Amino acid sequence: MIALLLILVPLLSGLATFLMKKEDAARTWSLFAAIVTFVIAILGVAVFNKPEHLAFQTEWMGNLGSSFSIKADAMGMMLSMLTAISFPIIFVATWSTSYKKPNNFFGLMLLSQAGLIGVFLAMDALLFYFFWELALIPVYFLCSQWGGEKRIAVTFKFFVYTFLGSLLMLVGLIYIWSKTGSFDIAGFYASDLSIKEQTWLFWLLFVAFAIKMPIFPFHTWQPDTYEQSPTAVTMVLSAIMVKMGVLGLLRWLLPMLPAGSYIMGDNPSTLAVIGIIYASIIAFKQDDMKRLVAYSSIAHVGLMCLAVFSETKSATQGVMIQMFSHGINILGMWIVVEIIERKFGTRKMSELGGVAQKAPALAIFFFVIALANIALPLTNAFIGEFLMLSGVLNSKVTAFGVVYAVIAALGVILGAVYTLRMARKVFLGKTNELTEKGTDITFHEKAVLAIIVGAILIVGIYPQPFLDMMSGLSDSILKSADVIHLLKK
């Protein structure tokens, strides 16, 4: 029941938001709805040991072999929690930003939340595809209506890009359905496809997930879209939506096509490693803060993809923790960018400087978030990246584990280079004409940043409960993905 509510509350309240004509009403109502969803997610975590509350199944399209089947396992629960905590934070952090036609804006935001949670909970392939598109379509309208100058061209590219991936995935899912006769995930896991079928199905699904994450060379929609979207939408895209791709790899690709993943696994790993270095180096040159964070995100997600295909327990747990941590950290980054843009009217680092003198509280929060972006010990990203790198190093499914791990670890160093460069250019140094008039952040901005920093430190200092939560699921994913024991027989 809780799983169903997690989808229904944002869906229905989103539809209701469209009817509200007053800006304040729409804004307050959507924040209220987001908080209610958050409370439901907390309840979900509280009853996590009683799975019967977290699953829901009903008849949907019986003659197609598809049912409305949702379940919150550890990964689904955690990502729903991330979505549920992100939306109130996003609404509060962008409280002072005004939008034209606010009812449509907030309504579409809540619809995308429903779609995202649906993707994370769906246990039926057709339902998964359905929610996958439900999450995409509101975001298309959000970017194209409220975006920057070049929004139409950029959004069109984003849509065609991701929709192409979705359709490839749909073809793959329908092919497997034609073999098993049902869209149920358990049937898909037991589909027993031949190695040849698995190999090309692997590419159909991988390309869809790679575009969403994004993995080099399918990433070019991302910096443009992040740059042109309103920041609230960029937050949704980067903090939550990219996790759809990683979840797709872990829940759908790896256990469903174990032989395909084993045979082809080195290809995505190589692309991911190239992407880590490539994106980190490009991030170094960016002047627009949004583009810098966008490239930094490509590097971080590349490491997650690499870890997924290393098929070790520590890497899998690391990916799950890192999905949550990356969401929190990048959300913090965007909030800082949003505040700076609202204060000074620019995101260009060359035009900023010395902000720390005028806004010390903002600077303190930013530096904690920046250190988490680099993955320093005591921050949440360190736990995830350490587990992932050690998993990649000990991987048994690839011969290049050590090479991958060494190159990926270079990405951490480059991460420090570009993040600290941004910190120096924006916050340190002398103030200029523009930043001289700056003021410090307000109470509600402090409050949301404090929540982010709190989450960074809690997961960074005591990650054990989260690791325990993910342990069982990691085992079962790796068990279904394991082909080495089959080869040994």
Next chain:
Amino acid sequence: MLVAISSILVILIVAYAWNRFAKKPDLGEATGFGKVLENKWYVDEFYDAIIVNPLKSLSRVLNDFDTKVIDGAVNGVGRLVKYGGRQFRWLQSGQIGSYILMMVISMLLVFVVQFFLRK
């Protein structure tokens, strides 16, 4: 013994330094080894030359590669579709005669293809 020697040396150097700099604190232009020390062994310059500057130029190159080659390929696909659409539009001329001609040509093509593909 060692302790004594080093202590004496330290005291001597302190005395020399006091003597030399307490009276005349302004230093002249450093020369020779002093200049190397003044520039911190040129460590910063060394790092600039072998790491920072290459990284900067690599970053520029890759950024151009990303926007021109990779993104260019993506946008190129879009442009190709647009261009193709513009060209194929002429086929829809509204003249029944040309439609029938195309039908005949396609039927012939199907026959030819079928002829060659027959097992």
